[in-house]
Amino acid sequence: MWRYTLRRLAFLPLVLVLVSLITFILLRVLPQQDPAILMAGQNATPEQVAAIHAELGLDKPIATQYFDWMGHVLRGDLGKTYYSKRDILDEVKHRFPASAEIILLSLTLSVVVGVTFGVISATMRNTGIDYGVRLLAVFGQSIPEFFLLVLLILIPSIVWNYAAPVGGYVSPIDDLWRNIRMFAPPSLVLGIGGSAGIMRLQRTTMLEVLRSDYVRTARAKGLASRSVVMTHAFRNTLAPLVTVVGASFTTVFAGSVIAERIMSLNGLGVFFLQSVLQRDFPVVQFLVLYTATVVILANLIVDLSYAFIDPRVKYR
Amino acid sequence: MATGAVTAPVAAAEWEPTLEPRRRLAGWGRVARKNPVGVIAAIIVVAFVTLGAVEVISQSAFGTVVAPENPREIHASVQLQGPSLAHPLGTNQRGNDMLSRIMAGARVSFLIGAMALVIGFLPGALLGVISGYYQRWIDYVIQRGGEAWAAFPVLFLYLAFITALGQGLKTIAIVIVISSLFGGSRVLRATALITKHSDYIEASRSLGASDSWILTRHLIPNVMPIIIVGASSVFAVSVLAESALSFLGLGLEPGTPSWGIDLSEGQSNMRLHPYLVLFPGMAISLVVLGFNLLGDTLRDILDPRLRGSLR
Numbered sequence: 279m280w281r282y283t284l285r286r287l288a289f290l291p292l293v294l295v296l297v298s299l300i301t302f303i304l305l306r307v308l309p310q311q312d313p314a315i316l317m318a319g320q321n322a323t324p325e326q327v328a329a330i331h332a333e334l335g336l337d338k339p340i341a342t343q344y345f346d347w348m349g350h351v352l353r354g355d356l357g358k359t360y361y362s363k364r365d366i367l368d369e370v371k372h373r374f375p376a377s378a379e380i381i382l383l384s385l386t387l388s389v390v391v392g393v394t395f396g397v398i399s400a401t402m403r404n405t406g407i408d409y410g411v412r413l414l415a416v417f418g419q420s421i422p423e424f425f426l427l428v429l430l431i432l433i434p435s436i437v438w439n440y441a442a443p444v445g446g447y448v449s450p451i452d453d454l455w456r457n458i459r460m461f462a463p464p465s466l467v468l469g470i471g472g473s474a475g476i477m478r479l480q481r482t483t484m485l486e487v488l489r490s491d492y493v494r495t496a497r498a499k500g501l502a503s504r505s506v507v508m509t510h511a512f513r514n515t516l517a518p519l520v521t522v523v524g525a526s527f528t529t530v531f532a533g534s535v536i537a538e539r540i541m542s543l544n545g546l547g548v549f550f551l552q553s554v555l556q557r558d559f560p561v562v563q564f565l566v567l568y569t570a571t572v573v574i575l576a577n578l579i580v581d582l583s584y585a586f587i588d589p590r591v592k593y594r
Numbered sequence: 595m596a597t598g599a600v601t602a603p604v605a606a607a608e609w610e611p612t613l614e615p616r617r618r619l620a621g622w623g624r625v626a627r628k629n630p631v632g633v634i635a636a637i638i639v640v641a642f643v644t645l646g647a648v649e650v651i652s653q654s655a656f657g658t659v660v661a662p663e664n665p666r667e668i669h670a671s672v673q674l675q676g677p678s679l680a681h682p683l684g685t686n687q688r689g690n691d692m693l694s695r696i697m698a699g700a701r702v703s704f705l706i707g708a709m710a711l712v713i714g715f716l717p718g719a720l721l722g723v724i725s726g727y728y729q730r731w732i733d734y735v736i737q738r739g740g741e742a743w744a745a746f747p748v749l750f751l752y753l754a755f756i757t758a759l760g761q762g763l764k765t766i767a768i769v770i771v772i773s774s775l776f777g778g779s780r781v782l783r784a785t786a787l788i789t790k791h792s793d794y795i796e797a798s799r800s801l802g803a804s805d806s807w808i809l810t811r812h813l814i815p816n817v818m819p820i821i822i823v824g825a826s827s828v829f830a831v832s833v834l835a836e837s838a839l840s841f842l843g844l845g846l847e848p849g850t851p852s853w854g855i856d857l858s859e860g861q862s863n864m865r866l867h868p869y870l871v872l873f874p875g876m877a878i879s880l881v882v883l884g885f886n887l888l889g890d891t892l893r894d895i896l897d898p899r900l901r902g903s904l905r
Contacts, residue, residue: 301754304754304755304757304758305757305758307758416883416886416887416890417883419882419886420830420879420882420883420886421875421879421882421883422834422837422838422841422875422878422879422882423838424838424841424857425857425871425875425878425879428857428861428864428871428875429871429875432864432865432868432871435865436865436868528748531749531750532748532749532750535749535842536749536838536841536842539842540861550750550753551753551842551844554753554754554756554757554844555843555844557757559757562753562754562757565750566750566754569750
């Protein structure tokens with residue numbers, strides 16, 4: 279188990295170097311995407327563009343640029359943004375809490391709602407409740423999250439003249455109520471949107487497990503239905519569940535960009551979005567690297583958790 | 595090929611003509627009565643595909659939009675009017691007729707969906723079947739490539755591609771096509787791996803059937819249900835992805851008729867004119883819902899374990 283973990287972790291730097299190299303080259307090969315042209319304007323003279331290139335270090339060979347950048351990142355220096363010349367590390371630290379809160383809240387919500395209703399739907403198969411849950415799940419997968427979130431802001435504003443606080447970030451320690459009002463709409467939308475897939479999977483696997491022989495045996499022994507469902511059946515649905523939760527982590531990650539944008543929150547997602555539109559290379563490079571690290575670690579945790587869930591799974 | 599050709603086609607040839615058109619129609623009627631939701635979904639999908647195809651053809655071949663009005667023309671006199679007889683879905687801040695914009699917007703959604711299906715998913719599915727069947731280096735490439743691709747949030751992939759290639763239909767198409775290519779290949783590979791070892795394929799092989807015979811006559815027809823269901827969901831996912839990108843301002847240029855762009859533009863006036871966000875949002879939701887429900891219904895109908903109950 280430990281050897282397996284170490285081996286997977288040893289691969290991490292390799293993957294990250296590859297990811298960063300691809301991003302780095304992709305950003306620099308196409309001349310029409312040159313940030314200097316964007317900064318100097320369409321009518322800039324070649325001298326002006328060259329001056330900006332020299333200032334940003336874009337005139338050096340790509341290999342030199344890459345090693346310069348990597349060397350700085352490894353020492354914890356992420357460089358400065360192209361436009362506002364702010365320190366990228368400070369900016370990331372400042373924006374991290376908003377994104378982290380949205381992602382954690384929506385992920386928790388989607389797992390709790392998805393699993394609960396998936397189990398209920400499976401145990402009450404072909405009843406009105408089952409049909410209701412399944413219908414809601416299909417709707418949840420079909421209605422775009424940004425539309426739901428816009429509606430969730432729009433409807434209270436028309437009906438109760440209520441406006442959710444928008445913009446900036448208030449830590450729950452400073453002002454819990456404002457923080458809740460700010461993060462409830464995006465987390466609800468992303469959480470419920472994400473729960474749809476979990477719900478459908480949980481229902482399917484639960485139904486399969488409930489049909490299995492050992493569940494019939496458990497029932498035949500006269501165990502209470504509750505105990506059969508919770509201890510015999512549920513435990514055996516955990517492996518596929520963890521897989522889909524791992525997958526919804528990446529979905530929620532992407533959803534947070536849209537949510538931050540609609541709620542005007544200063545999160546990492548919006549930072550990424552702005553930097554892409556402004557061709558702010560060092561920011562895009564770092565955020566790609568950061569996302570890759572988080573996603574790869576999340577996948578590793580998912581893989582390792584199989585061994586805890588199912589004693590038959592062994593890593594060597 | 596030659597040896598296999600003698601053995602198998604008889605069964606297929608016999609089966610086809612015995613189903614008279616009337617009986618087959620009656621069979622479809624029974625399926626439709628059992629799946630009213632599927633019928634509604636099919637109507638939505640057919641309506642959307644027809645509208646989208648008409649818009650693509652008319653806009654690329656004749657340069658005109660099939661809609662009551664030009665969706666881009668600015669009419670200062672009719673800005674932000676609510677739904678009326680002249681403008682059933684109202685007008686936006688530039689005085690564009692919203693009904694015309696939504697009709698014309700079907701073009702982009704349809705185009706992206708169709709590209710994802712035709713250039714991405716179907717070749718991917720074929721590749722998946724082949725790699726699952728042969729399991730050689732191609733299998734390795736598809737597997738690792740697909741894993742690396744799926745490891746990233748799709749939106750972040752778009753962002754990286756947009757930084758590199760610039761905004762526009764082409765960039766969205768590239769990312770959506772690659773995603774559906776890997777998506778299709780991974781699903782079909784897994785199925786092909788399982789189907790490959792089934793008895794009837796072993797039997798066919800023991801009768802001397804060649805690989806290409808088994809692939810085209812046995813494996814592909816038997817994984818067809820999965821391809822059809824997958825095609826439906828690829829469309830849903832692509833329509834959603836395009837609208838999300840356009841909503842974020844990462845898609846087509848502003849002013850282009852696209853449901854995501856319309857929804858995003860409507861936000862600034864939505865408190866007084868909620869229809870500006872409601873109609874584009876409903877258009878996206880309805881189409882995606884149609885494809886998802888159709889996929890679900892098809893899965894129920896085509897699932898071999900349920901098939902017996904329908905005939």
